[in-house]
Amino acid sequence: MKGYLGIDVGSVSTNLVFMGENGKIREAIYLRTRGQPIFALQEGLRQLAERLPANTVVRGVGTTGSGRYLAGIIAGADVVKNEITSHAVAASTLVPGVQTILEIGGQDSKIIILRNGVVTDFAMNTVCAAGTGSFLDQQAARLNIPIEDFGELALKSTVPVRIAGRCAVFAESDMIHKQQMGYSLPDILAGLCEALVRNYLNNVGKGKEILPPVVFQGGVAANAGMRRAFEQALGLEVHVPPHYNVMGAVGAALLAREKMAGGGTSRFRGFGVAKTRFKAGGFECEGCPNLCEVVEITREGEVIARWGDRCGRWSGSLGCQENAV
């Protein structure tokens, strides 16, 4: 089997997909990053190798997410692209004609506006719309309900409570206040969804023209309560695509296919990477008062990449082909 590998290393989750040459998603893996992106990526590659037949050929690799450069070095990527582009490419391929993408992940919220299949505008959370996914996760844990049931519970609400949603600190204290007043759990959860949607539209979606079809993706799209809150606030139908939680990885795989269409061999280091010893170390450079924190990636004890210095003293001292992913 031949195909393309898409890798999305985010702050909360690490996702891998294997896409056949026809664009069909063969395998999708969703793992928690748990603050250890290298380990999560290696674990993902190991699981993927187990699931795929032995004769699999990887024709191209794309990485995305906040850990895209790290993942690109470790896996040997042919294309490294940011989340916005990857998500836009994935959504417009899976949902043809999409004009608005609402994307809420663990840490980042974004809105992407497309017209005629081209991204014309985007925005990411600024000061206070960050961490929506993590916040929902944390509230579910506090209320002792599995995060998977959060959305279904919220849907049972008949009269959502109004919750202050400007930032997580205020939202939590207001939620506690409403609990003490005796409101039912579903009403509070539905109110929280509405507050987060209100906050998203006021901060991230500000000034953007939201036209249908609207796609909602990212980990938070699993939450049916959030989806309904969006539909009510926008007065539009909101689609959640089948691979909503690995769309970044899907986009990265599509971009890898685009890049490799002209021919050439992939730089993929092979599934054996899962067994290689990678180490991320670092030191504080004392060359000037900037005290840059330089990150060093070693493979079996040999330095293969460095970054983080402002002046290029360290990142420029390695062979160019290793750096210039």
Place this chain on the structure above:
Amino acid sequence: MKVTFPHMGHMWICLAAMLEYLGVEVVVPPPTSKRTLTLGARHAPEFACLPLKLNLGNFIEAAERGADTILMAGGCGPCRFGYYAQVEHAILEDLGYNYRLVVMEPPQRHVGELLSKIKYITGHSSWWEVIRGIRFGYQKARMVDELERQAHYLRPRESHRGSTDKAFQRALQEIIPVKHPRDLPKAAERARKIMAQVAIKPRPVLRVGIVGEIFTLLEPFANHDLERKLGYLGVQADRSIYLSEWINDHLFLGLVRGLRSRREACRAAPPYLNHFVGGHGQETVGSTVIYARQGYDGVIQLLPFTCMPEIVAHSVLPGLSNELDIPTLTITVDEQSGEAGLVTRLEAFVDLLARKRGVVV
């Protein structure tokens, strides 16, 4: 008297040249660094903007090198900058620094007000000498700006990553040590030659205009080296205000002809923003209009967190962007800014522009 002043990009080159030419002892603060920011942010009010925090850090670090007099710009109008000199001085006094303060208010009527402030510092110099000193500093500013423009052109086209930056630093080293106006033309020639040696490859390049608050535009530490990052992404950046243009507009009241001036920018701002809102708010809107007319691919607005004039401009930009079909991206900076987030936004913005134009960078 050992005079110091805050850093704002390469301003120190021209200020030091002027003051030293007039026989004043100058203490240039160490380059703005993380330490500068840490010192400044520790002692500044939390909601003051980034320029105040960095200025304060510069002054503390300059005191460690023996500076005892601050030369600082003043201002008027809705932007808080006008009282920063006084506030910073008061904070430094509370911290136990014995600084003398000289504020250069922008001249309201004629250049004489400015000259008298400079004469106060230089003491014994004649009027004629003072004017020659100012002219010398200004010539250096013009030269540095020319080199910087050259670097903006070369960076996205260079054959070897980083060669422009190396050449630019070497070219600056030709300009910086010049002590007398008569030596400047020769040094300028040598600097130009260095820049001309950078090897370039023809490739499609995007053009992006950078607008916004002047300090964050000029100080690479404050804007995370935005211009260099854009260059590496294949973008030729143009800054809407260069130091020499600002000096001409605000200190010489537009005396030097043939330079781009704030007046054009302000004339281009209506109907989107019809009047002065403080700082460079109106120029931000006007420059964006001008960039759109000149066929630029996009515009990036830079501002320090809590900057009121730029917030006004920011709220005007979406409508303008729609009407004139020019994508805009706003970047807010302060001591909490993270680099990864900035890089993601820049990459996404450049991707958007490239796909819109149908080029691959």
